[in-house]
Amino acid sequence: MGLTARVARAALAAWLLLPLVPLVLWAAADRWTAPAVLPQAWGTAGLRDAVDAGAGPASLRSTVLGLVVAVLATPLGAMAGRALATYRVPVGGAVLAALLSPLVLPPFAVALGLDVLLLRLRVPEPVGVFLLLTVAALPYTTVLMRAAYAAHDTGFEEEARTLGATARQAVFHVQLPLLAPALAGAAFLAFLVGWSDYVVTLLVGGGQLVTLPLLVASAASTVGNEAQVAVLSLSSVLPPLVLLVAVGLVGQRGRA
Amino acid sequence: MAAARRPIAAGAALLALAGCAAPASEAPGAADRPWDEVLAAAEGQTVDLWMYGGDEAGNAYVDDVLAPAAAELGVTLRRVPVADTGDALDRVLAERQAGTTEGDVDLVWVNGENYAAGRQAGAWLCDWALDLPNRQYTDPGDPLLQNDFGVPVEGCESPWHKAQFTLVYDSARVPEPPTTLAGVLDWAQANPGRFTYPAPPDFTGSVFVRQVLTTATGGAGEVPLEYSQEAYDQYAPELFDRLAELAPALWREGSTHPQSQQELDRLFADGEVDMTMTYGPATLIDLVADGTFPDTTRVLTLEEGTFGNASFLAIPSTSGDSAGAQVVADLALSPAQQVAKADPGTWGQFTVLDLDRLDEADRAAFEQLPPSPVVPPYEELSRNAQPELSAEWVAPLDEGWRRSVLAS
Numbered sequence: 001m002g003l004t005a006r007v008a009r010a011a012l013a014a015w016l017l018l019p020l021v022p023l024v025l026w027a028a029a030d031r032w033t034a035p036a037v038l039p040q041a042w043g044t045a046g047l048r049d050a051v052d053a054g055a056g057p058a059s060l061r062s063t064v065l066g067l068v069v070a071v072l073a074t075p076l077g078a079m080a081g082r083a084l085a086t087y088r089v090p091v092g093g094a095v096l097a098a099l100l101s102p103l104v105l106p107p108f109a110v111a112l113g114l115d116v117l118l119l120r121l122r123v124p125e126p127v128g129v130f131l132l133l134t135v136a137a138l139p140y141t142t143v144l145m146r147a148a149y150a151a152h153d154t155g156f157e158e159e160a161r162t163l164g165a166t167a168r169q170a171v172f173h174v175q176l177p178l179l180a181p182a183l184a185g186a187a188f189l190a191f192l193v194g195w196s197d198y199v200v201t202l203l204v205g206g207g208q209l210v211t212l213p214l215l216v217a218s219a220a221s222t223v224g225n226e227a228q229v230a231v232l233s234l235s236s237v238l239p240p241l242v243l244l245v246a247v248g249l250v251g252q253r254g255r256a
Numbered sequence: 257m258a259a260a261r262r263p264i265a266a267g268a269a270l271l272a273l274a275g276c277a278a279p280a281s282e283a284p285g286a287a288d289r290p291w292d293e294v295l296a297a298a299e300g301q302t303v304d305l306w307m308y309g310g311d312e313a314g315n316a317y318v319d320d321v322l323a324p325a326a327a328e329l330g331v332t333l334r335r336v337p338v339a340d341t342g343d344a345l346d347r348v349l350a351e352r353q354a355g356t357t358e359g360d361v362d363l364v365w366v367n368g369e370n371y372a373a374g375r376q377a378g379a380w381l382c383d384w385a386l387d388l389p390n391r392q393y394t395d396p397g398d399p400l401l402q403n404d405f406g407v408p409v410e411g412c413e414s415p416w417h418k419a420q421f422t423l424v425y426d427s428a429r430v431p432e433p434p435t436t437l438a439g440v441l442d443w444a445q446a447n448p449g450r451f452t453y454p455a456p457p458d459f460t461g462s463v464f465v466r467q468v469l470t471t472a473t474g475g476a477g478e479v480p481l482e483y484s485q486e487a488y489d490q491y492a493p494e495l496f497d498r499l500a501e502l503a504p505a506l507w508r509e510g511s512t513h514p515q516s517q518q519e520l521d522r523l524f525a526d527g528e529v530d531m532t533m534t535y536g537p538a539t540l541i542d543l544v545a546d547g548t549f550p551d552t553t554r555v556l557t558l559e560e561g562t563f564g565n566a567s568f569l570a571i572p573s574t575s576g577d578s579a580g581a582q583v584v585a586d587l588a589l590s591p592a593q594q595v596a597k598a599d600p601g602t603w604g605q606f607t608v609l610d611l612d613r614l615d616e617a618d619r620a621a622f623e624q625l626p627p628s629p630v631v632p633p634y635e636e637l638s639r640n641a642q643p644e645l646s647a648e649w650v651a652p653l654d655e656g657w658r659r660s661v662l663a664s
Contacts (some may be wrong), residue, residue, distance in 0.1 A: 030547070031546070031547040033526065041547070049312060052315075053309075053337070112346060115354075116350045117354075119350060202338065203347050203350065207306060207336035214309075214339075218310050221310040222518050223521035224549075228312070
């Protein structure tokens with residue numbers, strides 16, 4: 001690795017990690033007022049407040065929500081991506097545009113509009129949240145998987161078929177392992193959509209799913225809760241970071 | 257509190273009114289039945305109370321004091337924290353548009369614009385709040401409980417606590433504080449850079465502008481509470497002239513304003529300005545106790561008085577557990593709960609009860625509440641309290657401020 005690359009890597013890491021430094025300091029600060037450079041009193045008040053606010057169960061709900069969205073949106077995105085990359089989809093551009101449209105529409109408008117429809121259809125609140133967030137995650141999984149399938153060499157599967165593998169075996173033992181890094185990346189992005197959502201979870205979920213973003217938003221809407229907000233924010237940032245490292249490892253193994 | 261999404265809530269209310277499938281906008285009334293039957297129906301219900309979640313003391317009071325007391329009555333109270341009360345209204349309006357009768361919002365801590373927008377769309381259940389047994393301890397003639405920012409309260413929401421618009425200063429940095437709002441403006445001009453206010457349409461900034469309106473135009477009672485274009489044309493120019501004159505002396509020469517009370521509080525906490533302001537003085541106790549604000553933080557009582565308001569608990573017309581919600585609202589109004597909530601160590605919210613109507617023991621409990629070193633008692637704070645201008649004043653004044661003061 002050249003020196004330039006190394007410097008660039010260090011700069012990138014610093015750029016990602018530096019914003020976390022004040023967050024970590026605030027999380028452990030019982031008292032920190034200007035103009036002090038460091039907190040005047042250290043302690044666990046922020047942690048205690050976060051636990052009192054229900055951070056434990058909220059993290060669990062956020063995790064479940066993220067996982068459900070990942071489990072639904074990843075295979076759907078893979079199928080759409082594969083179709084768009086390998087087959088001649090009639091008006092493929094329009095199909096892609098439709099799949100990407102959730103990125104363009106403000107989530108608040110979508111949530112407000114579809115909330116009424118879901119209520120009329122008597123869709124249970126959690127199911128409505130899963131559905132809407134899966135649609136919101138589809139642009140990410142589709143684009144990622146479309147690129148992966150476009151770069152994917154189908155020769156390996158054909159080879160397997162000529163060697164006597166069934167179509168099913170060719171997909172599960174050849175195609176999917178080759179695409180594992182891309183699938184992991186897509187699942188990670190879909191997880192983030194569920195993990196970080198506020199407006200759909202609250203409005204469509206009817207307050208039944210009190211997740212971490214709901215706690216962060218309400219605690220952060222005033223002054224004086226900084227330590228609690230910092231603890232809640234770290235609880236929101238760290239699991240995805242750990243996941244990112246895990247996904248990175250899958251990617252390395254995929255290349256090896 | 258935070259006013260970020262009010263216009264959308266109001267817009268949604270209009271949409272709900274305009275939409276072809278929208279239900280009638282008349283408020284549905286609660287079933288007329290004896291209290292015993294309400295209690296019996298409430299048994300086993302789960303009441304979802306949607307409330308602004310940024311106030312830790314308030315969250316703790318609901319979770320640790322109100323909810324256990326509700327459990328004794330057989331009602332499970334579940335708090336849903338929201339960043340903005342408008343979120344709760346948005347959910348209720350969607351439920352109402354869909355014709356839901358088993359909605360997820362059973363009780364909302366509300367007042368002002370959100371209440372008005374909900375009333376317009378028939379989002380609140382009516383004909384129940386005046387029948388609560390503990391309502392007998394309030395004064396029926398109390399103006400704060402009759403109108404909520406100019407919208408009649410009637411039986412559509414139940415009073416929870418009173419609040420007073422309050423200026424706050426650091427006594428270490430302002431040893432001789434002014435005693436009138438006109439004095440505050442003069443002080444700000446004599447001490448450039450040490451004062452500012454949140455930019456309307458922020459809720460608090462907007463109240464401050466209305467408070468200056470009464471000062472600049474000759475005191476309370478001069479500006480009619482009901483909005484009219486003539487009254488606006490008569491009084492608003494004086495207000496904007498005064499604020500424009502003040503602007504160069506504000507923090508950063510008035511070229512920028514804090515966008516919210518939260519940002520102003522941050523400036524005050526960091527010592528960048530010497531005053532802040534709030535419509536919820538109860539929160540000051542906690543802010544000083546946890547060291548966010550200095551120990552020398554004091555409330556600035558103004559000779560001419562300030563706006564006062566009350567906040568309420570409202571039951572959405574879509575609630576599936578409205579009997580349980582009525583039981584919780586009644587419980588919240590009980591002398592025992594009101595005194596617990598008024599304790600500065602718990603939440604420090606001013607009671608809506610009329611102490612003269614309480615029995616000896618309950619009145620004594622209120623009188624024995626420990627005083628707060630930061631927030632004076634309600635009698636002192638609400639001396640010469642002024643009624644809020646009607647909600648129709650808010651938007652034109654905010655817009656006029658933007659064009660006349662911010663742009664100049």
